[in-house]
Amino acid sequence: MSAPPRPAVLELDRDASLLLDLLVEVGHLDDAALDRVNDRLLDVQARAGTLDLQAVRRIAAEVIFESRPPSDPDARRDLDVEWSLLFH
Numbered sequence: 001m002s003a004p005p006r007p008a009v010l011e012l013d014r015d016a017s018l019l020l021d022l023l024v025e026v027g028h029l030d031d032a033a034l035d036r037v038n039d040r041l042l043d044v045q046a047r048a049g050t051l052d053l054q055a056v057r058r059i060a061a062e063v064i065f066e067s068r069p070p071s072d073p074d075a076r077r078d079l080d081v082e083w084s085l086l087f088h
Contacts, residue, residue, distance in 0.1 A: 010041055011049065016056040023086070028064050036063045057087050 023029045
């Protein structure tokens with residue numbers, strides 16, 4: 001059985017869209033990271049329909065974590081200070 005075709009446009013609920021905008025605005029997602037988030041969201045959306053805040057949080061967190069090693073002092077600060085505000 002093949003996977004469902006990927007939609008051409010992401011369908012995000014309002015809160016999910018606002019989170020992505022915030023992550024870009026505060027610098028946690030650059031253009032390349034946002035592209036990776038969008039690609040993964042398209043794969044999930046093909047199975048789930050409109051994406052909610054939880055789905056976007058999970059995927060954005062994965063991409064941010066992959067692109068910034070925890071040993072990086074800025075990444076460490078983000079984990080200690082901002083992570084719980086953005087992802088909980």
